[in-house]
Amino acid sequence: MDHKHHSPKLTDKPGDAAETPAEEQAEQHIGHDEHSGPQKMGMDHSHMDHSKMGHGGHDHGAMIADFLRRFWICIVVSVPVIALSGMFQNLVGYQLSFPYQTPVILVLASFIYLYGGWPFLTGLVGELRNRQPGMMTLVAVAITTAFVYSVAVSVGWLRGMDFFWELATLIDIMLLGHYIEMKSVAGASRSLELIVQMLPSDAHKVDGETISDVQVDTLNEGDIVLVRPGERIPTDGDIIEGDSAINESMLTGESVPAQKSVNDSVIAGAVNGEGALKIRVTHKGADSYLNKVVKMVEEAQGAKSKTQNLADRAAGWLTFISLSVGIITLVAWLLAGKDLAFAIERMVTVMVTTCPHALGVAIPLVVAISTGISASKGLLIRNRTAFEEARKITAMVFDKTGTLTEGAFGVTRVKTLKPDIDEATMLALTAALEQQSQHPIAEGIVREAQKRDLKLPAIADFQSITGKGVSATVDGKKVLVVSPGYLKEKNIEQPKDAFGNGVETVVFVLIDEVLIGYVALADRIRDDSKEAVQRLQESGIKVYMATGDNKQVADAVAKELGLDGVFSEVLPDQKVNIVKDLQAKGQFVAMTGDGVNDAPALAQANVGIAVGSGTDVAAETADIILVNSKPTDITNLVEFGKATYRKMIQNLLWATGYNVIAIPLAAGVLYPDFVLSPAIGAVLMSGSTVIVALNAELLKRSMKTN
Known part of the structure; x- marks a missing residue:
């Protein structure tokens, strides 16, 4: 379900639109030197220079x-x-x-x-x-x-x-x-030393029916390792067998163990819980999350x-x-x-x-x-000056999806318009088509069908309708899952109750061009987003949101969180203009984003903050990287920067x-x-x-x- 994007729109208070002037894009990359090996911190007494702190x-x-x-x-x-x-x-x-x-x-x-x-x-x-x-x-x-x-x-x-x-x-x-x-x-x-010590030196390599202990640095991508209950995970990888609660507190700062199962990613150094796991290696040696943390x-x-x-x-x-x-x-x-x-x-x-x-x-x-404590709490500092200058921040621009919201669409309503088709049947039919798509909305529908343990019908002749939806044949009938734009194009009347609170995205289901119902989804606002916004505002920082979503959805989220302003219908590369515009008004701007699509804005901002979970720590343009995407982590970072x-x-x-x-x-x-x-x-x-x-x-x- 592709969203149409236009030039950025700013609403100083949700509801009042104003155009943001176009400006030149900023540099898209801030590099940093690569170092070959880890160095533990210490006073350099070899020459007794107490301004330096680096030797073995x-x-x-x-x-x-x-x-x-x-x-x-x-x-x-x-x-x-x-x-x-x-x-x-x-x-x-x-x-x-x-x-x-x-x-x-x-x-x-x-x-x-x-x-x-x-x-x-x-x-x-x-x-x-x-x-x-x-x-x-x-x-x-x-x-x-x-x-x-x-x-x-x-x-x-x-x-x-x-x-x-x-x-x-x-x-x-x-x-x-x-x-x-x-x-x-x-x-x-x-x-930092504790982080280094978390990486085991040995791993149980699985080769067919044989299990042998090998040095972790001999593992290659694609190798399979066994992690027994209570052991530390030796390498970054994906679970291919088993499920267990994984304690990643020393890596992410998240104290509650995360339940992991097949296809989930795990990080080297995390502690396995009660279940045995088989893991396929995805990163080795210097490429592992833990080594990247140490290096940063x-x-x-x-x-x-x-x-x-x-x-x-x-x-x-x-x-x-x-x-x-x-x-x-x-x-x-x-x-x-x-x-x-x-x-x-x-x-x-x-x-x-x-x-x-x-x-x-x-x-x-x-x-x-x-820096040592920050790393253990999931806050990775790449630019010390930017970290110390967090005290100067007067404007914080949040990306919406995955930061203020969970970044995963969840089904909020399933409504059937035909008495002979029940809710479960229509949802299974919708999921059967959407399982062919990688779109977040499609993934949300499939997840809901899996939660309900629904059996999906077989489909044939699957096609993607660019910008409108998908279609396929089920039991000889043409089934479509489409956006509101498709209904307008075909002059099909939308149900009056289809759009509820303004934050939902709705897809419609048709059989042989007859509307049979719809599925509403929403990217749920994170539990701690409101607290983070309030704490920032209490410290005198204006909080804005930049999103590619339409104005109605953006305004609804901004209103619920009490933001100072919202930029809607923004393409990733247009966010740099938002940052420049705020800076031109004398604001000291912090930008949060995923470190990839938001690279120009992160580079332009006075303080660039990349948010992302798991092993996504390679945000080259960010000054600070947050392992978790929790908004309160950003607030903590600002407060800790001031304390430092x-x-x-x-x-x-x-x-x-x-x-x-x-x-x-x-x-x-x-x-x-x-x-x-x-x-x-x-x-x-x-x-x-x-x-x-x-x-x-x-x-x-x-x-x-x-």
Whole structure:
């Protein structure tokens, strides 16, 4: 039953039509780089660049263990260094000395500097090589200055008191702080790791009567695999035997298991319920839904947004400020008459306390958490900037079919006009013809006949009447299933009660050109559509609908949902004009569509959202992909995008605000009333980073409330 389409019509309020001006089409494709293999998220400590978060999960785990190992070893070695320090002995009030004490302390302190400080020293080299001095540069300069000065005092080159014990405690605290921070980052990427772990390594391959266990990566399209009750599904595929409830919660965010049977599609990583299934492989390896999810999440986590660039610039400036203030502090205290030891201690404290560590992790932590959790909830982010800019959305354009509605026509009424033909007989006759068609309306009629377990009569001479319907011969009689247009063309009067509430599509059944009845169908509005529309409107977003349906149907749906406007009789490639028109009026537009027919509009929109279930995740033009087609998921996405941006700004404000206070304290502006030691400065710096990490973790609460 082909629908006639015309130029887009806009009804600002359902019932008032207005023409939308034609404009040029937008670019139809936004590409993205392909990456060959999965990368688990983590802090790149190989060069200690805390603005980057991409290297192997195994390497990251080894780095965490290495920092912890260095911390414990240095703690043990620090005990005698601290105990033998003259300054510490004077502070505590005891005396301890023995021959060759100074060389012993020098050797132990050198070990702590080289072994414990090695990650920071190599980080310095990496940052300077990349011409991006940052946190590692500051820490390395600070501990090197303290070490060189203390060595010079120990060997008699300079007069004064060494502070080997401050150096030892400083390195110990820095190692512990880094360990805690790296554990936080590892936790932030846990959601992605859980997704990766969902894919089994083995599968039960069926070859005739033989069942053998094989590696999943050896499977090819068309192979048959057996999935026993309770096992994870090893590969994307179609069920060819059996039925079971499938738990796809970690893949789609849908908590209720979905009942699947023959011909239904299943996704790798989902958990099989109580029934055994045989599945024909449809996607393997990198083409599987799960791998596409992992790849998209990694790309989103690795991509830098405007907010990230802002944090990077701030961290860079703070590094130069810290170095400059450190040198100025050294010179100022020397000019003030203080000894070299005191001046160097103030300089070291400034550099350690004001490390831009919190700034370096403020945004990447939020990125890792938000993209990981989103993926586990069925929200796949391809464009981080678009996701963060969800807060700016002022207009949301929904595609109707499959988004606001279920996308599957269901029979609402079956009416026979002949007393000798009952409802079941007419429906079976209609379904017999429609089973030859792939049209959604035809599929809805066939589904209804199957629900009623009707036996369909045999047909012959099947023909499709372009734009009007279908015909065939049944028991020697010509049967037609046609649209209202056919009745008008043949001057056959339509029953007065055929069209009811305006949202139904009606097909008429004729036998030998005599009207015997009709079947009414409707694309049912989703249960959560009204809630989604209301929530968006409450947040100040105008909600529109674009559909290819006729004005009567479009207005009826818009009225029931309370939309701000509706565009009717729109061809897929005309939706881009709708988006452009709204943008010309100053609106920040989000467009939702299926990612294929709506490609121009998705590309033109400020935020393009592709909706679709199952394995349809390859919407190249969309910024964000929703695995489920639930309208409330779109609302959740907007709200979560706002929460993510808020966390980024909070972290930036905390990280910069902390340094505004820390720099003067470290420089000694409150001396002699208050003096900040290098060790306490390191504690404060590490504490600032932990606070940023904990604040980012609060995003999980925001997601739970959606």
